[in-house]
Amino acid sequence: MDGSNALGEFLRARRALVRPEDVGLPGGGLRRVPGLRREEVAMLAGISSDYYLRLEQGRDRNPSVQVLEAIARVLRLDADATAHLVSLAQDRPATALRPGPRARQVPQSLLQLIDGWPRNPAYVQNRYADCLAANALATALTPNYRPGVNVLRAVFLDPAERELRRDWADLTEEGVAVLRSEAGADAADPRLRDLVGELSLRSERFRTLWARHEVRPRRGRISHLTHPQVGDLELHSDKLSVDGTDGLTLVVFHAVPGSRSAELLDILGSLSAPTGEAAAAERVEDP
Numbered sequence: 001m002d003g004s005n006a007l008g009e010f011l012r013a014r015r016a017l018v019r020p021e022d023v024g025l026p027g028g029g030l031r032r033v034p035g036l037r038r039e040e041v042a043m044l045a046g047i048s049s050d051y052y053l054r055l056e057q058g059r060d061r062n063p064s065v066q067v068l069e070a071i072a073r074v075l076r077l078d079a080d081a082t083a084h085l086v087s088l089a090q091d092r093p094a095t096a097l098r099p100g101p102r103a104r105q106v107p108q109s110l111l112q113l114i115d116g117w118p119r120n121p122a123y124v125q126n127r128y129a130d131c132l133a134a135n136a137l138a139t140a141l142t143p144n145y146r147p148g149v150n151v152l153r154a155v156f157l158d159p160a161e162r163e164l165r166r167d168w169a170d171l172t173e174e175g176v177a178v179l180r181s182e183a184g185a186d187a188a189d190p191r192l193r194d195l196v197g198e199l200s201l202r203s204e205r206f207r208t209l210w211a212r213h214e215v216r217p218r219r220g221r222i223s224h225l226t227h228p229q230v231g232d233l234e235l236h237s238d239k240l241s242v243d244g245t246d247g248l249t250l251v252v253f254h255a256v257p258g259s260r261s262a263e264l265l266d267i268l269g270s271l272s273a274p275t276g277e278a279a280a281a282e283r284v285e286d287p
Helices: 006-015 038-045 049-057 065-074 079-088 108-115 136-141 151-157 159-164 168-183 190-202 204-211 260-271
Strands: 122-125 131-134 221-227 231-241 249-254
Touching (some): 006 049, 006 079, 038 049, 038 065, 065 079, 079 168, 108 122, 108 131, 122 136, 136 260, 151 190, 168 190, 168 204, 190 204, 231 260
Antiparallel strands (some): 122 131, 122 249, 231 249
C-alpha cells in the first residue's frame, strides 16, 4: 500500500463489486475479472474508455467532480463512498494531514470527564484506533480498552474479542471501512501503512475486507456482547469527535435505562470498582 495511485485502486476495487445485471447490462459470458469491465463503466458514466483507463492507471489525477459523481452512480456508491472518491482526486498538502504532537494528546479535562462516569464505559482513540485513555468500566468491558492497545488489531487478532462480540463479523467489516474513511487519500502515512501491513499478513479477513475499499465514517452502533462475568449485553455507543485534536474520538457506551443490560452493567461496575485513580489517568502519547 504505497498510496501512489489511491484513486485507481479504489476504482478497480469498487468496479469488481458491481455485477453487470445490477446496472442493467446482460450478465453471463466469459469475464476475466469479476464485476464490470472498464469500457462498461465508461459507457454508463458517459465518458470515453480511454479517459476512464487513464483514471485507473493514475495518468489523469484531476477529473472533475461531475465525472466522479457520474462514475459513482455507475459503481452504486453511497454518499460516504462518493465523498471518499472525490477526496482521492483532490491534492492535499502533506503538512495539513499531520498536526503537531500537542494536538494528539488527550486533554486533561476529557480524562477527568470520563473518569467521572461510573456507569458509562468510555475511551478515547485516535484515527488509527489506538486507545489513548479509558475509564475503569471500559477496561472491565474488555481489557483491550486500555491505553496502549490498538483496538482494531485486538478485534482481529485476539480470540477473546471474537468470543466477546456476538456481532464480530459486522464489527470487523465496519472497522475496516472506518479505517479506510479515516485514511482518505493519505495512504502513504507510515503509521497506517504499518498497521495495514501487519493486519494483512496476520488476518485473512482483514486482507479481504481491506481489498474491497469500502468506506464508512465513524458513527454510533449497538454492540452485542457476551461478557465472561455478567453474560449478554446490548450497549449503545456514541462516537464523538474531540475538537482541537488530531482526529481523536470519544467513544461512550450506555444501556437502555431499566433494561437487563443496564442492570448487568451496574453489576460489572461493582465488580470492577477501582482502588485509587481510574484507568483514565493512565494515558499514553499518540504514536
